[in-house]
Amino acid sequence: MNPNRLVVVGYGPSAHRLVEAVRAGGFEGGITVFGEEPRPAYDRVALTSYLAGKSVEDLTYPAPGGVTLRLGSRVARVDRESRTVITASGDAEPYDTLVLATGSAPFVPPVPGKELPGCFVYRTIEDLDSIREASRSASAGVVIGGGLLGLEAADALRGLGLETHVVEMSPWLMPRQVDEGGGAVLRNHLEALGLIVHVGSGVRAVEAGPDGRAARLVKPDGEVIEAQIVVFSAGIRPRDELARQCGLAVGERGGIAVDSGMRTSDPDIYAIGECALAGGMVYGLVGPAFAQAEVAADRIMGGSAAFEGADLSTKLKLLGVEVAQFGETQFRRTGPGQTPGVLDVTYMDPVAGVYKKLFVSDDAKTLLGGICVGDAAPYGTLRPFVGRALPGSPSDLLFAGAGGVQADLPDDAQVCSCNNVTHGRIRTAIADHGLTGVQGVKDCTRAGTTCGSCVPMIQRILVTSGVEVGKALCEHFAHSRAELFDIVRVRGITTFSQLIAEHGTGRGCDVCKPVAASILASLGNGHILEGEQAALQDTNDHFLANIQNNGTYSVVPRIPGGEITPDKLIVIGEVARDFGLYTKITGGQRIDLLGARVEQLPQIWKKLVDAGFESGHAYGKALRTVKSCVGSTWCRYGVQDSVGLAIELELRYRGLRSPHKLKAAVSGCARECAEARSKDFGIIATERGWNLYVAGNGGFTPRHADLLAADVPTDVLVRTIDRFLMFYIRTADRLQRTAAWLESLDGGLGYVREVIMEDSLGICADLDAQMDRHVQSYFDEWRATLEDPEKLRRFVSFVNAPGTPDPSISFETERDQIKPVLIPLEAVSR
């Protein structure tokens, strides 16, 4: 019999996994989750990527259905008598089954000054926000603790531009994962990156400056580290305070004691994740937390699953250095306490900064564990063999990584330790579901979805299962985008129907259709809404506008180079006012009008086109903007007319469809006010001409553009950009921006230079001709649409009530403009 009221305290990764598992298992009772943090559970393992630009949404786990979430709500007490939890604000919630998933808290050693402003821990999004905020007025930071989390925090401080120190009590860094030799190599790497490492040192005090904020850290030997930010990362302590308050058994050194079914000393209460003491261990990794969540979920539903301990292997990339540890590695090698029956094989290259060590049984037959610093290739391939026959000679394995593995992986070997997925399970999933890629394996088994370190192993299993990995676009085409591009170009194909009939199967999907649409458009096949092509377009292209969260659209007229006359500005203002649109300056030096209903788009665009505006292609995988700075016309530093060039380039490439969007900028001098080096192509004026930079990127993974040509005159510049863009359009993958494309090319920038500047493939004339065709055949999509009643027919709210506005769209007012009223999700999901 299922209990009918499940209450979960804490909403971190383990709670999320538990709730998912009981829902998936058909649990029918009510579920209430209390989370102290103000937001739904997120991927704490990926926390640091938040500072590198990932959004909270990127990190947040998908919302589980049918669960009452009480966020920003801390449970203060558990009353076991009445089986009720009571929150800090006094609300009571009864339970039949209670799960404690309260995680852990960073341990802050009792150092004088630890409460000063400027002292932080590193565990939540809020912690990171505070650290980022404080970093604005700081020049140096120090992390106390040189373990896994401490070095991640150090990575973050360095990323915030601070001089970064790490203070570690042990004689070497990451003492729980690597041995002394590995620690030394790791330290070399970090020092080469500018980190200042203090090992074998504690902390005497944090001292304040005149402003009352942390200003320096004093070591026991009296040495002073000037730092305005102090991050404590000296281990974690299980949050067992609720268990103590209500009298559950806890371990001597903390942690809520549980049996192998994750049950506490009260049979109606479970504890999972970092707050639980299972088999005498508090695990500080997410893999065991997930495994425990699955066990508890199974028990709650009447099963008999058991948690038998977990693998503590870790692999990470810190500050660009790979560090990994797997299996058993805490052996004493020499001296009186030497562990009998263990041999180790070490490979060390101090110049390359590589340290690899394998532990094997003394008959050299069984793999016990390993440590890697600088090159963790053996981790993915060897970890599943821990406790089993060595799959090759130790030296082959250390040198050749996967290549040295001769034996087949046994079916019961664990491939993904985060999600406890075995080789057998992955193999069966590949065979049963006809999986062809890593994504399929992830979807089916969850392997590879957490830390990602097992992905190379999954790839290898796909290959050994006879799957050709990677290039198929989707189930309808076995080709990559680049191959399809060549097929369409060489065979002169002009419709999707012909392409899929001759080279694919079925009728396509939301992956291959937009790709085909883009290829056909790049090769100049008329209006994107012409005939059959219309049905291929993504919704944004289909309505020549960007869909917004409430189903309305945005309108972005092209403003080449960001230059605009007062009269045109006034027209935009009038249109926005007359149609009641929200108006905002975009990050691309133009103006966005938001909140247009689909049936209003033609009327809006009629006014804009009549005033001389064109589509800005904000909706397309196409050229967006060429930003400019004022340049030599006005700026006292400018050496060339950057506005003039930006406009020329924007007009040349407008409407050019490509694998992903294209952005550009032109700066009038090396001060770079247009941010050209963060663009797909960026131009910076020099005294003698222009410098051309390519393959830069803002966005998720920022990349500075590389210098492709220096001091070139305008005509050479334009031809070089023509060829760069056409070569990219021909050969890139779907949704691959120029930055990722360049990095995927064998030979990188040198190869691109050979192809487009030395014509090593003999295709330059072809690329030039293709771009000339594009320039000559350009027309404004919106004007052409307004002139064609057939195309206008799609811009209606309802086929049977064309003039009736969608009744689900409504707005409220904020700062004197409209703002969508979103339908609350409870009203949507049942």
Added chain:
Amino acid sequence: MSVIQDASPLSGGLWTPVCPYADLLPERGAAALVGTCQVAVFRTFHGDLYAVGNRDPFSGACVMSRGIVGTRNGEPTVASPMHKQVFSLVTGVCLDDPAKAVPTYPIRVTDGTVEVSVA
């Protein structure tokens, strides 16, 4: 605030004409308003018709008719234009997350006119 309903009490069991069959573009959808109920109607390449609820259960926006029509393992599908989850046009179930679904409605052609029933 507007109120969204799946089924209209007014249309009780009746077939409601929506538009001429010829007005539907192959492999594209169109929205229809039947009473207060929003229906997304689709015409596939082979000429089959499907009708599902127009509201995307993930975003709450009434946009399903604007998604891309395709197939997955032979099953006709539409992808939500908002965040691209793929739904079966036959069962309405979301193939990427079977916990979510859109309602499906009977649809037919009478004398060249497409009709749906939302009762």
